[in-house]
Amino acid sequence: MRYELMLPYQIRQAIAGNWPVVLPLGVLEYHGEHMAVGMDTLAVTKTLELLEREMDLVILPAFYYGASSYAVEPPEGNGSVHVDAGKLFPLAEEMFTGLLRVGFRNIHFFIHHQSENFAAGMPTDLAFKFAARQAIFAFLAKERGEGWWGNKEMADYYSAQARAADPFNWIKGHPLLTPEALKSYPFDHAGEGETSLMLALCSEAVDMARHDQARWYTGSARQASAQTDAKGRDLILAHMRDVLGKRWRRPGRSAGQGAFLSPSP
Numbered sequence: 202m203r204y205e206l207m208l209p210y211q212i213r214q215a216i217a218g219n220w221p222v223v224l225p226l227g228v229l230e231y232h233g234e235h236m237a238v239g240m241d242t243l244a245v246t247k248t249l250e251l252l253e254r255e256m257d258l259v260i261l262p263a264f265y266y267g268a269s270s271y272a273v274e275p276p277e278g279n280g281s282v283h284v285d286a287g288k289l290f291p292l293a294e295e296m297f298t299g300l301l302r303v304g305f306r307n308i309h310f311f312i313h314h315q316s317e318n319f320a321a322g323m324p325t326d327l328a329f330k331f332a333a334r335q336a337i338f339a340f341l342a343k344e345r346g347e348g349w350w351g352n353k354e355m356a357d358y359y360s361a362q363a364r365a366a367d368p369f370n371w372i373k374g375h376p377l378l379t380p381e382a383l384k385s386y387p388f389d390h391a392g393e394g395e396t397s398l399m400l401a402l403c404s405e406a407v408d409m410a411r412h413d414q415a416r417w418y419t420g421s422a423r424q425a426s427a428q429t430d431a432k433g434r435d436l437i438l439a440h441m442r443d444v445l446g447k448r449w450r451r452p453g454r455s456a457g458q459g460a461f462l463s464p465s466p
């Protein structure tokens with residue numbers, strides 16, 4: 202379900218069912234002459250729309266204003282919009298605090314932009330990861346008081362980690378493509394990998410007639426193929442099913458029912 206279209210009773214139902222609540226996190230960045238600037242974010246939103254047809258899921262409005270950086274091209278006439286990570290952090294902390302106050306305890310963000318080494322992190326995901334940690338600490342201190350961790354009710358803290366029940370699992374960040382997926386799928390910027398993904402997920406964001414061979418990083422886009430397209434999409438879907446907990450849609454509730462999904466292209 203799209204969060205912005207949910208009624209309060211549906212939000213309460215999602216909280217009671219501990220549905221995954223997912224923030225598509227991304228940027229607006231130049232992706233060659235042949236691809237739309239929203240590519241990194243669209244890759245997340247379009248995959249989530251496919252996943253929403255098979256499982257209970259709350260999709261938050263996408264956040265497009267990450268730290269794109271101007272490393273690829275300057276913004277003038279090219280379209281990249283960069284927001285510094287130091288500015289993103291307080292905003293993200295407030296967003297996560299708000300979601301915790303609503304009652305969600307199964308919050309996730311997925312990011313594709315600069316996620317080729319997600320464990321080390323890059324400015325946008327690091328800002329949101331840090332914000333998630335700070336929001337959880339502050340929320341717990343406010344709700345339970347100082348010394349909450351030392352209380353005897355927390356005696357199962359370490360075993361709770363194994364069950365994914367500890368509070369630091371309330372908000373988790375994930376790369377769109379896992380290190381495992383990257384062994385068999387090309388990661389690039391506006392090359393074969395990203396162009397294929399867009400062709401599979403959002404073909405209106407690609408116009409190969411505009412392809413410009415002059416830039417090194419877009420050269421391989423010509424090799425984008427139907428085979429690569431489906432492979433990337435399926436790798437991402439499998440990963441999302443895995444981390445969101447395989448919470449399949451309850452029987453009797455058809456895909457899109459109350460979900461306000463736009464028709465598939």
Ligand SMILES: [Zn+2]
Nearest residue numbers: 240241390395
């Ligand atoms: Zn990209």
